[in-house]
Amino acid sequence: MFVQILFYAFSAVLIAAALGVILSRNPVHSALALVLAFFTSAALWLLIEVEFLAIVLVLVYVGAVMVLFLFVVMMLDINVEGLRSGFTRYAWLGALTALVVIVQMVSVYWVKGLGIDATQGAPPLPADYSNTRALGEVLYTQYVYPFELAAMLLLVAIVAAIALTMRRRPGLKAQDVAKQVAVRREDRVRIVKDVDAGGTGPGAGGGTGEGGAR
Amino acid sequence: MSGLLEIWGTLPAYAQATFWILVVTVALILSVAFTTLWERKVIGWMQLRKGPNRVGSIFGLLPGIFQPFADVIKLLLKEVVLPSKANKWLFRVAPAITLVPAFAAWAVMPLDPGLVIADIDAGLLYVLSLTSVGVYGIILAGWAANSKYAFLGAMRSSAQVVAYEIAMGFALVGVVMAAGTLNLGDIVRAQQGGVGDWFFIWLFPLFVVYLIAGVAETNRAPFDVAEGESEIVAGFHVEYSGIAFALFFLAEYANMILISALTAVFFLGGWLSPFEGLLAADNALAKPGFHWLFLKLFFFLTCFMWYRATFPRYRYDQIMRLGWKVLIPVTLVWIAVAAVMVHFRVGPWSPN
Secondary structure, eight states, rough: OOOHHHHHHHHHHHHHHHHHHHHHHSHHHHHHHHHHHHHHHHHHHHHTTHHHHHHHHHHIIIIHHHHHHHHHHHOOOHHHHHHTTTTTGGGGHHHHHHHHHHHHHHHHHHHTTTTTOOOOOOOOOTTTHHHHHHHHHHTTTTHHHHHHHHHHHHHHHHHHHHHHHOOOTTOOOOOOOOHHHHOOOHHHOOOOTTTTTTTEEEEEOOOOGGBOOO | HHHHHHHHHSSSSHHHHHHHHHHHHHHHHHHHHHHHHHHHHHHHHHHOOOOSOOOOOOOTTTTTTTTHHHHHHHHSOOOOOTTTOHHHHHHHHHHHHHHHHHGGGGGOOOOOOOBBBBOOOHHHHHHHHHHHHHHHHHHHHHHTTOHHHHHHHHHHHHHHHHHHHHHHHHHHHHHHHHHTOOHHHHHHHTTTTGGGGSSSHHTHHHHHHHHHHHHTTTTTTTTTTTTTTTSSSTGGGGGGGGHHHHHHHHHHHHHHHHHHHHHHHSSTTTTTOBBBBBBOOOSSSGOOOOOHHHHHHHHHHHHHHHHHHHHHOHHHHHHHHHIIIIIHHHHHHHHHHHHHHTTTTSSSSSOO
Protein backbone atom coordinates (compact mmCIF):
# COMPACT_ATOMS: atom_id res chain seq x y z
CA MET A 1 0.00 0.00 0.00
CA PHE A 2 2.70 2.43 1.08
CA VAL A 3 4.80 1.45 -1.94
CA GLN A 4 1.83 2.09 -4.22
CA ILE A 5 1.29 5.56 -2.80
CA LEU A 6 4.98 6.28 -3.36
CA PHE A 7 4.79 4.92 -6.88
CA TYR A 8 1.86 7.12 -7.86
CA ALA A 9 3.38 10.16 -6.19
CA PHE A 10 6.67 9.74 -8.03
CA SER A 11 4.88 8.95 -11.28
CA ALA A 12 2.85 12.14 -11.01
CA VAL A 13 6.01 14.17 -10.45
CA LEU A 14 7.72 12.37 -13.32
CA ILE A 15 4.89 13.12 -15.75
CA ALA A 16 4.73 16.73 -14.62
CA ALA A 17 8.50 17.06 -15.08
CA ALA A 18 8.37 15.44 -18.51
CA LEU A 19 5.63 17.86 -19.56
CA GLY A 20 7.73 20.68 -18.19
CA VAL A 21 10.63 19.64 -20.44
CA ILE A 22 8.61 20.13 -23.62
CA LEU A 23 6.24 22.89 -22.55
CA SER A 24 8.58 25.29 -20.81
CA ARG A 25 9.46 28.42 -22.79
CA ASN A 26 12.81 28.87 -21.10
CA PRO A 27 15.44 26.29 -22.19
CA VAL A 28 17.10 26.40 -18.77
CA HIS A 29 13.80 25.52 -17.14
CA SER A 30 13.42 22.67 -19.61
CA ALA A 31 16.85 21.31 -18.72
CA LEU A 32 16.04 21.52 -15.00
CA ALA A 33 12.72 19.75 -15.54
CA LEU A 34 14.71 17.00 -17.27
CA VAL A 35 16.95 16.76 -14.18
CA LEU A 36 13.84 16.36 -12.03
CA ALA A 37 12.55 13.70 -14.42
CA PHE A 38 15.81 11.73 -14.05
CA PHE A 39 15.62 12.01 -10.30
CA THR A 40 12.07 10.73 -10.06
CA SER A 41 12.84 7.91 -12.50
CA ALA A 42 15.71 6.93 -10.22
CA ALA A 43 13.29 6.93 -7.29
CA LEU A 44 10.91 4.68 -9.25
CA TRP A 45 13.77 2.30 -10.00
CA LEU A 46 14.61 2.19 -6.31
CA LEU A 47 11.04 1.05 -5.68
CA ILE A 48 11.62 -2.04 -7.85
CA GLU A 49 14.91 -2.70 -5.97
CA VAL A 50 17.39 -1.94 -8.73
CA GLU A 51 19.40 0.42 -6.54
CA PHE A 52 22.56 0.18 -8.63
CA LEU A 53 20.94 1.41 -11.83
CA ALA A 54 19.04 4.10 -9.93
CA ILE A 55 22.20 5.50 -8.36
CA VAL A 56 24.13 5.28 -11.62
CA LEU A 57 21.31 7.13 -13.39
CA VAL A 58 21.71 10.00 -10.94
CA LEU A 59 25.50 9.82 -11.05
CA VAL A 60 25.86 9.79 -14.83
CA TYR A 61 22.88 11.72 -16.14
CA VAL A 62 22.20 14.17 -13.33
CA GLY A 63 25.76 14.53 -12.07
CA ALA A 64 27.64 14.75 -15.35
CA VAL A 65 25.58 14.87 -18.54
CA MET A 66 23.00 17.40 -17.41
CA VAL A 67 25.63 19.65 -15.82
CA LEU A 68 27.34 19.96 -19.20
CA PHE A 69 23.97 20.31 -20.90
CA LEU A 70 22.96 23.13 -18.58
CA PHE A 71 26.37 24.68 -19.06
CA VAL A 72 25.82 24.83 -22.83
CA VAL A 73 22.19 25.92 -22.63
CA MET A 74 23.10 28.80 -20.34
CA MET A 75 25.94 29.96 -22.58
CA LEU A 76 23.89 29.86 -25.76
CA ASP A 77 21.44 32.60 -26.49
CA ILE A 78 18.73 30.36 -27.86
CA ASN A 79 16.19 31.99 -30.13
CA VAL A 80 13.01 30.21 -29.16
CA GLU A 81 10.95 31.95 -31.84
CA GLY A 82 13.28 30.72 -34.58
CA LEU A 83 13.08 27.19 -33.25
CA ARG A 84 9.32 27.24 -33.19
CA SER A 85 8.88 28.61 -36.72
CA GLY A 86 9.21 25.15 -38.33
CA PHE A 87 7.13 23.48 -35.64
CA THR A 88 4.15 22.51 -37.82
CA ARG A 89 6.36 21.02 -40.53
CA TYR A 90 7.20 18.05 -38.31
CA ALA A 91 3.82 17.84 -36.63
CA TRP A 92 2.95 14.62 -38.50
CA LEU A 93 6.12 12.96 -37.19
CA GLY A 94 5.25 13.94 -33.63
CA ALA A 95 1.71 12.70 -34.03
CA LEU A 96 2.98 9.38 -35.40
CA THR A 97 5.38 8.93 -32.46
CA ALA A 98 2.60 9.72 -30.00
CA LEU A 99 0.37 7.19 -31.72
CA VAL A 100 3.03 4.46 -31.47
CA VAL A 101 3.53 5.18 -27.76
CA ILE A 102 -0.22 5.03 -27.14
CA VAL A 103 -0.49 1.72 -29.01
CA GLN A 104 2.33 0.29 -26.89
CA MET A 105 0.65 1.35 -23.66
CA VAL A 106 -2.70 -0.03 -24.71
CA SER A 107 -1.14 -3.32 -25.79
CA VAL A 108 0.47 -3.75 -22.36
CA TYR A 109 -2.97 -3.37 -20.85
CA TRP A 110 -4.45 -5.71 -23.44
CA VAL A 111 -1.90 -8.42 -22.57
CA LYS A 112 -2.96 -8.12 -18.95
CA GLY A 113 -6.54 -8.76 -20.05
CA LEU A 114 -5.46 -12.08 -21.64
CA GLY A 115 -4.54 -13.38 -18.21
CA ILE A 116 -0.74 -13.05 -18.64
CA ASP A 117 0.02 -10.42 -16.07
CA ALA A 118 3.09 -8.66 -17.44
CA THR A 119 2.64 -5.75 -15.05
CA GLN A 120 3.05 -7.93 -11.98
CA GLY A 121 6.27 -7.00 -10.19
CA ALA A 122 8.99 -9.56 -9.54
CA PRO A 123 8.79 -11.31 -6.16
CA PRO A 124 10.68 -9.42 -3.44
CA LEU A 125 14.33 -10.45 -3.29
CA PRO A 126 16.00 -11.79 -0.15
CA ALA A 127 17.48 -9.12 2.11
CA ASP A 128 21.09 -10.16 1.51
CA TYR A 129 20.73 -9.99 -2.29
CA SER A 130 22.99 -7.31 -3.70
CA ASN A 131 22.03 -5.80 -6.99
CA THR A 132 25.47 -4.24 -7.40
CA ARG A 133 27.29 -7.51 -6.81
CA ALA A 134 24.99 -9.48 -9.12
CA LEU A 135 25.46 -6.97 -11.94
CA GLY A 136 29.22 -6.92 -11.47
CA GLU A 137 29.45 -10.70 -11.49
CA VAL A 138 27.67 -10.95 -14.82
CA LEU A 139 29.28 -7.91 -16.39
CA TYR A 140 32.87 -8.92 -15.69
CA THR A 141 32.59 -12.62 -16.43
CA GLN A 142 29.94 -13.54 -18.97
CA TYR A 143 29.83 -10.22 -20.80
CA VAL A 144 33.42 -9.10 -20.32
CA TYR A 145 34.24 -8.87 -24.06
CA PRO A 146 31.19 -6.81 -25.05
CA PHE A 147 31.92 -4.64 -22.02
CA GLU A 148 35.54 -4.08 -23.06
CA LEU A 149 34.47 -3.43 -26.65
CA ALA A 150 31.99 -0.80 -25.50
CA ALA A 151 34.72 0.82 -23.42
CA MET A 152 37.09 0.93 -26.41
CA LEU A 153 34.34 2.37 -28.60
CA LEU A 154 33.74 5.14 -26.08
CA LEU A 155 37.46 5.87 -25.86
CA VAL A 156 37.70 6.15 -29.65
CA ALA A 157 34.67 8.45 -29.63
CA ILE A 158 36.28 10.69 -27.01
CA VAL A 159 39.55 10.93 -28.93
CA ALA A 160 37.68 11.59 -32.16
CA ALA A 161 35.54 14.30 -30.59
CA ILE A 162 38.60 16.09 -29.28
CA ALA A 163 40.49 15.68 -32.56
CA LEU A 164 37.56 17.12 -34.52
CA THR A 165 36.89 20.13 -32.31
CA MET A 166 40.39 21.05 -31.21
CA ARG A 167 41.73 24.04 -33.11
CA ARG A 168 45.14 25.55 -32.67
CA ARG A 169 44.89 29.29 -32.62
CA PRO A 170 48.06 31.08 -33.70
CA GLY A 171 49.56 33.76 -31.52
CA LEU A 172 48.51 32.30 -28.19
CA LYS A 173 50.75 33.40 -25.35
CA ALA A 174 50.20 30.31 -23.27
CA GLN A 175 53.00 29.28 -20.97
CA ASP A 176 54.98 26.12 -21.43
CA VAL A 177 54.91 24.74 -17.93
CA ALA A 178 57.66 22.21 -18.56
CA LYS A 179 59.99 25.02 -19.63
CA GLN A 180 59.04 27.06 -16.58
CA VAL A 181 59.81 24.20 -14.27
CA ALA A 182 63.06 23.33 -16.02
CA VAL A 183 64.46 26.84 -15.84
CA ARG A 184 67.68 27.24 -13.83
CA ARG A 185 69.04 30.20 -11.98
CA GLU A 186 71.82 30.64 -14.55
CA ASP A 187 69.23 31.23 -17.32
CA ARG A 188 67.72 34.22 -15.59
CA VAL A 189 70.33 35.84 -13.40
CA ARG A 190 73.68 37.13 -14.62
CA ILE A 191 76.27 38.07 -12.06
CA VAL A 192 78.45 40.95 -13.17
CA LYS A 193 81.59 41.97 -11.42
CA ASP A 194 81.00 45.08 -9.32
CA VAL A 195 83.15 47.75 -10.95
CA ASP A 196 82.40 50.20 -8.14
CA ALA A 197 83.70 47.97 -5.40
CA GLY A 198 85.57 50.11 -2.92
CA GLY A 199 85.04 53.23 -5.05
CA THR A 200 82.97 56.35 -4.51
CA GLY A 201 79.71 55.14 -6.11
CA PRO A 202 76.36 54.92 -4.31
CA GLY A 203 77.02 51.30 -3.44
CA ALA A 204 80.37 52.04 -1.86
CA GLY A 205 79.32 51.85 1.76
CA GLY A 206 77.56 48.51 1.45
CA GLY A 207 80.54 46.45 0.46
CA THR A 208 80.54 43.91 -2.33
CA GLY A 209 77.16 42.40 -1.57
CA GLU A 210 75.19 45.21 -3.15
CA GLY A 211 76.84 44.89 -6.50
CA GLY A 212 75.02 41.63 -7.25
CA ALA A 213 72.62 41.26 -10.15
CA ARG A 214 72.35 44.24 -12.43
CA MET B 1 20.53 3.15 31.81
CA SER B 2 19.84 -0.51 31.02
CA GLY B 3 16.12 0.32 31.11
CA LEU B 4 16.66 2.96 28.48
CA LEU B 5 18.60 0.50 26.36
CA GLU B 6 15.73 -1.97 26.59
CA ILE B 7 13.26 0.65 25.42
CA TRP B 8 15.67 1.53 22.61
CA GLY B 9 15.80 -2.11 21.52
CA THR B 10 12.02 -2.33 21.24
CA LEU B 11 11.79 0.71 18.97
CA PRO B 12 11.14 -0.07 15.29
CA ALA B 13 14.03 0.31 12.86
CA TYR B 14 12.67 3.45 11.24
CA ALA B 15 12.39 5.18 14.64
CA GLN B 16 16.01 4.34 15.43
CA ALA B 17 17.08 5.57 11.99
CA THR B 18 15.15 8.81 12.47
CA PHE B 19 16.84 9.32 15.82
CA TRP B 20 20.29 8.89 14.31
CA ILE B 21 19.42 11.15 11.37
CA LEU B 22 18.44 13.87 13.85
CA VAL B 23 21.61 13.35 15.90
CA VAL B 24 23.87 13.45 12.83
CA THR B 25 22.15 16.50 11.35
CA VAL B 26 22.26 18.53 14.55
CA ALA B 27 25.86 17.51 15.19
CA LEU B 28 26.76 18.51 11.64
CA ILE B 29 25.14 21.92 11.89
CA LEU B 30 26.96 22.60 15.16
CA SER B 31 30.23 21.32 13.68
CA VAL B 32 29.83 23.63 10.71
CA ALA B 33 29.25 26.56 13.05
CA PHE B 34 32.36 25.81 15.05
CA THR B 35 34.39 25.00 11.93
CA THR B 36 33.95 28.62 10.83
CA LEU B 37 35.29 29.75 14.20
CA TRP B 38 38.14 27.23 14.11
CA GLU B 39 39.11 28.38 10.62
CA ARG B 40 39.28 32.02 11.68
CA LYS B 41 41.28 31.07 14.75
CA VAL B 42 43.73 28.85 12.87
CA ILE B 43 44.33 31.36 10.12
CA GLY B 44 44.64 34.05 12.76
CA TRP B 45 47.37 32.11 14.57
CA MET B 46 49.16 31.44 11.29
CA GLN B 47 49.15 35.16 10.57
CA LEU B 48 50.21 36.08 14.14
CA ARG B 49 46.80 37.46 15.02
CA LYS B 50 44.43 36.37 17.76
CA GLY B 51 41.35 35.73 15.62
CA PRO B 52 37.84 36.33 16.97
CA ASN B 53 38.03 36.70 20.78
CA ARG B 54 35.29 39.17 21.71
CA VAL B 55 32.04 37.22 21.80
CA GLY B 56 31.62 35.22 24.97
CA SER B 57 33.85 32.89 26.91
CA ILE B 58 33.37 29.96 29.26
CA PHE B 59 34.59 31.17 32.70
CA GLY B 60 37.25 33.26 31.04
CA LEU B 61 38.46 30.36 28.90
CA LEU B 62 38.10 30.04 25.12
CA PRO B 63 37.43 33.68 24.29
CA GLY B 64 35.29 34.08 21.19
CA ILE B 65 33.62 30.68 21.57
CA PHE B 66 30.16 32.11 20.86
CA GLN B 67 31.20 33.97 17.71
CA PRO B 68 29.36 31.50 15.38
CA PHE B 69 26.07 32.18 17.15
CA ALA B 70 26.59 35.91 16.90
CA ASP B 71 27.24 35.48 13.16
CA VAL B 72 24.12 33.37 12.67
CA ILE B 73 21.90 35.84 14.53
CA LYS B 74 23.32 38.71 12.51
CA LEU B 75 22.74 36.90 9.21
CA LEU B 76 19.22 35.85 10.18
CA LEU B 77 18.24 39.41 10.97
CA LYS B 78 19.59 40.84 7.73
CA GLU B 79 17.41 41.46 4.72
CA VAL B 80 17.57 38.94 1.87
CA VAL B 81 17.84 41.15 -1.18
CA LEU B 82 16.16 39.76 -4.28
CA PRO B 83 17.60 41.33 -7.46
CA SER B 84 14.76 42.73 -9.56
CA LYS B 85 15.85 40.96 -12.76
CA ALA B 86 16.59 37.66 -11.04
CA ASN B 87 14.75 34.43 -11.68
CA LYS B 88 12.94 34.56 -8.35
CA TRP B 89 12.14 30.91 -7.84
CA LEU B 90 15.50 29.46 -8.83
CA PHE B 91 17.27 32.20 -6.92
CA ARG B 92 15.59 31.04 -3.73
CA VAL B 93 15.96 27.31 -4.38
CA ALA B 94 19.66 27.34 -5.32
CA PRO B 95 21.11 27.62 -1.77
CA ALA B 96 19.03 24.67 -0.62
CA ILE B 97 20.22 22.54 -3.56
CA THR B 98 23.85 23.12 -2.55
CA LEU B 99 23.16 22.31 1.07
CA VAL B 100 21.03 19.17 0.87
CA PRO B 101 23.58 16.78 -0.75
CA ALA B 102 26.27 17.77 1.75
CA PHE B 103 24.02 16.53 4.54
CA ALA B 104 22.34 13.62 2.74
CA ALA B 105 25.68 11.96 1.97
CA TRP B 106 26.14 11.26 5.70
CA ALA B 107 23.43 8.60 5.49
CA VAL B 108 25.98 6.00 4.34
CA MET B 109 28.95 7.22 6.42
CA PRO B 110 30.26 4.49 8.75
CA LEU B 111 30.50 6.45 12.01
CA ASP B 112 31.31 3.63 14.37
CA PRO B 113 31.85 -0.16 14.08
CA GLY B 114 28.14 -0.68 14.71
CA LEU B 115 26.69 2.57 13.47
CA VAL B 116 25.79 3.54 9.95
CA ILE B 117 22.36 4.96 9.18
CA ALA B 118 21.91 3.21 5.83
CA ASP B 119 24.21 0.25 5.28
CA ILE B 120 23.85 -0.05 1.50
CA ASP B 121 26.10 -1.93 -0.89
CA ALA B 122 26.36 0.89 -3.44
CA GLY B 123 27.30 3.39 -0.73
CA LEU B 124 30.29 4.82 -2.55
CA LEU B 125 28.25 5.42 -5.71
CA TYR B 126 25.58 7.06 -3.59
CA VAL B 127 28.13 9.47 -2.14
CA LEU B 128 29.59 10.23 -5.57
CA SER B 129 26.19 10.86 -7.14
CA LEU B 130 25.09 13.13 -4.31
CA THR B 131 28.25 15.20 -4.27
CA SER B 132 27.94 15.66 -8.01
CA VAL B 133 24.43 17.08 -7.53
CA GLY B 134 25.72 19.87 -5.29
CA VAL B 135 27.16 21.76 -8.25
CA TYR B 136 23.63 22.47 -9.50
CA GLY B 137 23.09 24.89 -6.65
CA ILE B 138 26.17 26.84 -7.70
CA ILE B 139 25.25 26.89 -11.39
CA LEU B 140 21.66 27.89 -10.68
CA ALA B 141 22.69 30.57 -8.20
CA GLY B 142 25.01 32.08 -10.79
CA TRP B 143 22.45 31.93 -13.55
CA ALA B 144 19.34 32.96 -11.60
CA ALA B 145 21.00 36.06 -10.14
CA ASN B 146 21.21 37.52 -13.67
CA SER B 147 24.55 39.12 -12.95
CA LYS B 148 27.71 38.87 -15.04
CA TYR B 149 30.05 38.19 -12.13
CA ALA B 150 27.77 35.58 -10.66
CA PHE B 151 27.46 33.87 -14.03
CA LEU B 152 31.22 33.86 -14.57
CA GLY B 153 31.67 32.28 -11.16
CA ALA B 154 29.08 29.62 -11.94
CA MET B 155 30.72 28.75 -15.27
CA ARG B 156 34.14 28.45 -13.67
CA SER B 157 32.77 26.35 -10.88
CA SER B 158 30.91 23.89 -13.08
CA ALA B 159 33.88 23.32 -15.41
CA GLN B 160 36.16 22.84 -12.44
CA VAL B 161 33.88 20.46 -10.58
CA VAL B 162 33.28 18.31 -13.66
CA ALA B 163 37.03 18.12 -14.33
CA TYR B 164 38.01 17.17 -10.78
CA GLU B 165 35.15 14.75 -10.34
CA ILE B 166 36.86 12.50 -12.88
CA ALA B 167 40.14 12.50 -10.99
CA MET B 168 38.25 11.94 -7.75
CA GLY B 169 36.26 9.05 -9.19
CA PHE B 170 39.41 7.41 -10.57
CA ALA B 171 41.15 7.75 -7.22
CA LEU B 172 38.19 5.93 -5.68
CA VAL B 173 38.40 3.19 -8.32
CA GLY B 174 41.74 2.25 -6.75
CA VAL B 175 40.14 2.14 -3.31
CA VAL B 176 37.31 -0.03 -4.58
CA MET B 177 39.77 -2.43 -6.23
CA ALA B 178 41.77 -2.72 -3.04
CA ALA B 179 38.73 -3.18 -0.81
CA GLY B 180 36.71 -5.28 -3.24
CA THR B 181 33.47 -3.57 -2.25
CA LEU B 182 31.45 -0.39 -2.71
CA ASN B 183 30.10 -0.48 0.83
CA LEU B 184 31.80 2.21 2.92
CA GLY B 185 31.67 0.13 6.11
CA ASP B 186 33.34 -2.80 4.34
CA ILE B 187 35.96 -0.44 2.89
CA VAL B 188 36.89 0.48 6.46
CA ARG B 189 36.89 -3.18 7.51
CA ALA B 190 39.18 -4.02 4.58
CA GLN B 191 41.82 -1.79 6.17
CA GLN B 192 41.81 -3.66 9.47
CA GLY B 193 45.13 -4.75 10.97
CA GLY B 194 47.04 -1.61 11.89
CA VAL B 195 48.41 1.49 10.19
CA GLY B 196 50.41 -0.61 7.72
CA ASP B 197 47.17 -1.87 6.20
CA TRP B 198 45.59 1.51 5.65
CA PHE B 199 45.15 2.36 2.02
CA PHE B 200 47.00 5.66 2.11
CA ILE B 201 50.31 3.79 2.18
CA TRP B 202 49.53 1.41 -0.66
CA LEU B 203 47.55 3.89 -2.71
CA PHE B 204 49.61 6.94 -1.84
CA PRO B 205 49.35 8.70 -5.26
CA LEU B 206 45.59 8.18 -5.24
CA PHE B 207 45.44 9.54 -1.70
CA VAL B 208 47.23 12.72 -2.76
CA VAL B 209 45.02 13.07 -5.85
CA TYR B 210 41.90 12.59 -3.73
CA LEU B 211 43.05 15.25 -1.27
CA ILE B 212 43.71 17.77 -4.06
CA ALA B 213 40.51 16.93 -5.93
CA GLY B 214 38.59 17.23 -2.67
CA VAL B 215 39.84 20.76 -2.17
CA ALA B 216 38.93 21.61 -5.76
CA GLU B 217 35.48 20.02 -5.45
CA THR B 218 34.62 22.13 -2.44
CA ASN B 219 35.78 25.30 -4.24
CA ARG B 220 38.23 26.07 -1.46
CA ALA B 221 41.48 27.98 -1.67
CA PRO B 222 43.72 27.57 -3.65
CA PHE B 223 41.00 26.44 -6.09
CA ASP B 224 38.44 29.12 -5.21
CA VAL B 225 38.27 30.86 -8.58
CA ALA B 226 34.49 30.38 -8.46
CA GLU B 227 34.48 33.00 -5.71
CA GLY B 228 37.63 34.81 -6.75
CA GLU B 229 36.94 37.94 -4.73
CA SER B 230 39.78 39.85 -6.35
CA GLU B 231 38.40 39.39 -9.89
CA ILE B 232 34.69 38.60 -9.75
CA VAL B 233 33.88 39.93 -6.28
CA ALA B 234 32.32 36.81 -4.76
CA GLY B 235 31.47 34.79 -7.84
CA PHE B 236 28.26 32.81 -7.84
CA HIS B 237 26.92 34.17 -4.55
CA VAL B 238 27.66 37.84 -5.16
CA GLU B 239 23.95 38.76 -5.21
CA TYR B 240 23.04 36.80 -2.10
CA SER B 241 22.69 38.39 1.29
CA GLY B 242 21.54 37.53 4.77
CA ILE B 243 20.57 33.95 5.50
CA ALA B 244 20.57 32.95 1.81
CA PHE B 245 24.28 33.71 1.72
CA ALA B 246 24.67 31.87 5.03
CA LEU B 247 23.24 28.73 3.42
CA PHE B 248 26.01 28.76 0.79
CA PHE B 249 28.50 29.28 3.57
CA LEU B 250 27.00 26.39 5.52
CA ALA B 251 27.12 24.17 2.42
CA GLU B 252 30.79 24.96 1.79
CA TYR B 253 31.79 24.01 5.32
CA ALA B 254 29.51 20.98 5.38
CA ASN B 255 31.20 19.82 2.18
CA MET B 256 34.62 20.33 3.74
CA ILE B 257 33.63 18.16 6.69
CA LEU B 258 32.18 15.56 4.35
CA ILE B 259 35.32 15.38 2.18
CA SER B 260 37.50 15.16 5.31
CA ALA B 261 35.39 12.31 6.65
CA LEU B 262 35.44 10.52 3.29
CA THR B 263 39.23 10.85 3.04
CA ALA B 264 39.50 9.31 6.50
CA VAL B 265 37.17 6.46 5.55
CA PHE B 266 38.74 5.68 2.18
CA PHE B 267 42.41 6.04 3.00
CA LEU B 268 42.93 6.21 6.78
CA GLY B 269 40.74 3.42 7.99
CA GLY B 270 37.78 5.47 9.23
CA TRP B 271 36.96 4.46 12.78
CA LEU B 272 39.92 2.03 13.06
CA SER B 273 42.52 2.73 15.72
CA PRO B 274 46.08 3.57 14.58
CA PHE B 275 47.41 1.49 17.50
CA GLU B 276 45.66 -1.66 16.36
CA GLY B 277 48.16 -4.49 16.36
CA LEU B 278 50.77 -2.42 18.20
CA LEU B 279 49.08 -2.51 21.60
CA ALA B 280 47.27 -5.35 23.29
CA ALA B 281 43.78 -5.91 21.90
CA ASP B 282 42.11 -5.04 25.23
CA ASN B 283 43.99 -1.74 25.52
CA ALA B 284 41.60 1.20 25.28
CA LEU B 285 43.78 2.91 22.69
CA ALA B 286 43.66 -0.09 20.34
CA LYS B 287 39.86 -0.20 20.26
CA PRO B 288 38.10 1.17 17.20
CA GLY B 289 35.48 3.87 17.63
CA PHE B 290 33.99 7.12 16.49
CA HIS B 291 36.72 9.15 18.23
CA TRP B 292 39.35 7.91 15.75
CA LEU B 293 37.18 8.95 12.81
CA PHE B 294 36.68 12.30 14.49
CA LEU B 295 40.42 12.83 15.02
CA LYS B 296 41.24 11.99 11.40
CA LEU B 297 38.40 14.16 10.16
CA PHE B 298 39.60 17.02 12.32
CA PHE B 299 43.14 16.69 10.96
CA PHE B 300 41.99 16.95 7.33
CA LEU B 301 39.62 19.78 8.18
CA THR B 302 42.50 21.72 9.67
CA CYS B 303 44.53 20.95 6.54
CA PHE B 304 41.85 22.76 4.51
CA MET B 305 42.52 25.87 6.57
CA TRP B 306 46.24 25.36 6.36
CA TYR B 307 46.07 25.32 2.54
CA ARG B 308 43.98 28.46 2.56
CA ALA B 309 46.50 30.32 4.71
CA THR B 310 49.46 29.02 2.70
CA PHE B 311 48.81 28.88 -1.03
CA PRO B 312 48.03 31.68 -3.47
CA ARG B 313 45.04 31.13 -5.73
CA TYR B 314 45.57 29.09 -8.88
CA ARG B 315 44.94 30.74 -12.22
CA TYR B 316 42.03 29.21 -14.10
CA ASP B 317 44.05 27.57 -16.89
CA GLN B 318 46.44 26.17 -14.30
CA ILE B 319 43.52 24.54 -12.51
CA MET B 320 42.36 22.91 -15.72
CA ARG B 321 45.88 21.78 -16.58
CA LEU B 322 46.41 20.26 -13.14
CA GLY B 323 43.10 18.45 -13.24
CA TRP B 324 43.22 17.01 -16.74
CA LYS B 325 46.91 16.65 -17.49
CA VAL B 326 48.42 15.79 -14.11
CA LEU B 327 45.90 14.25 -11.73
CA ILE B 328 44.00 12.04 -14.18
CA PRO B 329 47.15 10.44 -15.71
CA VAL B 330 48.54 9.85 -12.20
CA THR B 331 45.36 8.04 -11.16
CA LEU B 332 45.33 5.97 -14.36
CA VAL B 333 48.90 4.80 -13.76
CA TRP B 334 48.23 3.91 -10.15
CA ILE B 335 45.02 2.07 -10.98
CA ALA B 336 47.13 -0.15 -13.22
CA VAL B 337 49.67 -0.61 -10.42
CA ALA B 338 46.89 -1.37 -7.94
CA ALA B 339 45.47 -3.94 -10.36
CA VAL B 340 48.83 -5.72 -10.47
CA MET B 341 49.11 -5.56 -6.68
CA VAL B 342 45.62 -6.96 -6.19
CA HIS B 343 46.23 -9.73 -8.70
CA PHE B 344 49.49 -10.89 -7.14
CA ARG B 345 48.31 -10.21 -3.59
CA VAL B 346 51.05 -7.69 -2.93
CA GLY B 347 50.04 -5.61 0.04
CA PRO B 348 47.73 -6.32 2.92
CA TRP B 349 44.50 -6.85 1.06
CA SER B 350 42.95 -10.04 -0.09
CA PRO B 351 40.04 -9.42 -2.43
CA ASN B 352 36.85 -11.06 -1.22
